[in-house]
Amino acid sequence: MKTELASIISSALDQILDDSSTIDIHIERPKTLEHGDYSTNIALQLTKILKKNPREIAQLIIEKVGLDPSIDRLEIAGPGFINFYLSSAGKSSIIKSIFSQSTKYGHNLTGKNQKLQVEFVSANPTGPLHIGHGRGAAIGDSLARIMQANGWDVTREFYYNDAGQQINNLALSVQSRIKGIEPDDANFPEDGYRGEYILEIADAYSNLKTVEVDEEVVKANGNPDDIENIKRFSVAFLRNEQNIDLAAFQTTFDVFTLESAFYQNKDVEKVLDLLEKNGFSYKKDDATWLKTTEFGDDKDRVMIKSDGSYTYFVPDVAYHLNKWERGFVRVINEQGADHHSTITRVRAGLQGLNLGIPKDWPDYVLHQMVTVTKNNQEVKISKRAGSYVTLRDLIDEVGSDATRYFLLARKPDSQLIFDIDLAKSQTNDNPVYYIQYAHARICAVLNQANVKPEDLKNFDEALLTSTHEHQLIKRLSEFPEIISLSASESSPHYIATFLKDLAADFHSYYNANKFLSDDKALQNARLALIGATKIVIKNGLQLLGISAPEKM
RNA sequence: CUGCCCGUAGCUCAACUGGAUAGAGCAACGGCCUUCUAAGCCGUAGGUUACAGGUUCGAUUCCUGUCGGGCAGGCCA
Structure with missing residues (x-):
């Protein structure tokens, strides 16, 4: 729909400007329904070129626009925004496509089925997983699901150090x-x-x-x-x-890779030989160094220590060469931000191989540290001292769904405070239950109405006229954009926020209306809308690895 | 000292990557269940977006600087 609107505007511009090809038309989603289902700021952008005030320009554009059947009307608002309002036909086509695409609604084919690997958790086997690993697990797993929904052929991988x-x-x-x-x-x-x-x-x-x-x-x-x-x-x-x-924690992997494998199969030696042959390594102080400074590092790094053993990033480079050879055109490494210094080293090592690996390959998603509080005091995480909050504790005390939601609802690069008392004591007030409750409520209504999914596909869209209904439909139509945004920004938190908003729209709607009614046509139309809502909530929760219960 | 991330309501966090009146949830206050699940809804209150400049029609968002917090800067991982 966004691209269709952009082309409508584009053809209108052709009639106004000599050359409209260089103009970037941006179709946005207004925050409030008062500003329409879609809007564009194109008139504001053109003030410089046309030397007119933006509302005048907007008027010019509107006069040249040929209306799409999905659009009811255009309005000029504020400083010169053009707002689009969906017609009944536009609204019903959204609901119908949700039913027809069902569990795939919102998905796209951007990845073209190309091979993508998500490496995450990769904890060393020296202790139980703690909450920081939990954040990595939740983000990595959810990203894998999201990339899959964006059409990638995803492999989930766990790498661990079994030597050293x-x-x-x-x-x-x-x-x-x-x-x-x-x-x-x-x-x-x-x-x-x-x-x-x-x-x-x-x-x-x-x-x-x-x-x-x-x-x-x-x-x-x-x-x-x-x-x-x-x-x-x-x-x-x-x-x-x-x-x-x-x-x-609802997290699974396709492949487990051992560090020791790259010593056994001689990949580590292969990497070292290649780096030496390409002139990127040298010996100094009985050690062998990699010229990482040629690739943006502030000093060179030791690869082979004076005692003959390797530093950690050498097998890392071998591992990433292995990923490249396995044909992953994209790799996303999800790690804690405390490991960010490896990025430069691994990429430098790969560049030094001269194998045509892109400079910015692989991608990294770094999550910031999790601070745990209990009794209003910070719980220090120290593996050696053995005092820390394990992922197991959280799953037992808070539950997998709620824990995942808390860890996913914030963008990865902000630090987060996980208040155990809050998560425990307010289990019933947890945001995730708010979303799941919406799903369960819809299931209850549909059960009592005793309708089959097929019955809902034929409904009279003209009966869905209230603001609540319009708002809910608008929200549902945004889901595909949210899925691509989460992928392009590598952040599942957009899904979490979206679901909370969607649940709020639904709860408001639910409280304002009766759904079981003697007016069968009206009932059917409303049930179609909430039936579609149920599908989208479930799809969204699935991307977060959170269950969608039918009863609560 | 250097690099990366962050700074938004009392607290925890959003803000479609430069747009319209900066939004939610907790916490506070006032309403709504003889009717489909009240784990819900409606309303009130809460802000100099750390600070100072700059870029432009327009800045929470981009640039510079300052302050504050976190993480890195090992021949540890």
Whole structure:
């Protein structure tokens, strides 16, 4: 509809201007219904060219416009905006397309079925997932759903570090607990993990438990001196816990990738060789450096330490080369903002390969930190000290739906405060219930009216004339634009805000009208409208990974 | 010291990427259930958009500077 209106205006401009091809026609969605279903500021933009006042220009344009059947009328308002008002036919075509497209209403084909990967969470298996991972999980998962709705062929991927120093620390920590060394003991590893979960792993290990995760089976042999077995068991144990929590958070992955894979298949060496061959690495102080300064960094970075081991971003580059070779034309990495310094390094490494990878590939979505408050006090998150709020706690106490909504309702790059008491104590006042309640209410009415979906497709649109109805229809028609906006801005919060507004429109409408009525034609028209509303609420909640209950 | 993110109602956050009277939810106050779910609705109150300049028909949005908060700047990840 937006593009149709733009072309209507464009052809009107052709009759006014010598050359209208350079003019960018912007069709907007006014905030209030008083300003129409659509509007354009074109007359304001043309004041300089035409040297006339904008309302005069708007008048000129309107006189040249050929009316579309979907449009009832045009009005000039304010300083010179042209506002479009939908006709009954325009309104009914929106409702009808919601029914005909059903679960696909609002979706588009922008991605042309091209391969896109969303990498998210990617937590190291050194502890349970905390609320920060929860934000990453909610945003990454929702973005994957949104990109799918925009026509991309999406792969969801989780990358984890199963080698390196922190895994050794993990194994040593578990080993200490197996041997009865307490975290505050002087003999406990200095960089060890001190949380209670370490003891759980130690007990499971001592009891010869078996853990199965990602199609790998690891059995504990109980030997406190077999550090390799402890390491493998601990990683498997924590990976399993993370997967259970993520599943309870409605978050799934298509692919799990291990850092160790890139050592085993020699991709890391391949990357290092290529960087050396292309002249982007050099040796200094017994270490090997990457010239990241040639790609915008403020200093060069070490790739191979003087002890021969690699720094973390070397396998990262190998991993991203692997993503490129797998044919992902787009990659979105969802990470915490505390890792933002990796962006320059990974991109620099990829550029240094000279393989034609675009400079700004991959994309990054960084979410800012989550501050947790409880009893009006900040809960410090410290994995080593073991004091932090786990994702599991939140799912148990607040629920998956509400937790996801809280974490998604804000744009990723603003910090957010998660007040546990508020989320817990006000469970019934939670915004997500407001939206779900609208859905449940509609289901109740449709059930009692005992109508089948087919019955709703033929309705008399001329009966839907109230302001509430117009407002609701306008809102429903915005959903496709919201889905593309969320994708282009990589932010699910637009969906969350939209749903809240849509639910508000519906609740107002519901309170102002009776839906079950002896006037069957009127009843049918109204039920068609709320039936369409139900579909859109459900589609929107689906994009956020939140359930749409039929009863509450 | 340098880079990135942020600063909007008492609190938590929006604002269609430069548009019309800056909007919601909590919290406060006043109304609405013998009728389809009151987890709801209607109304009142709440603002120098951190501050100072600049760009233009027009700025919460873009530019510069200042102040304040967060995160980074390891041969840690």
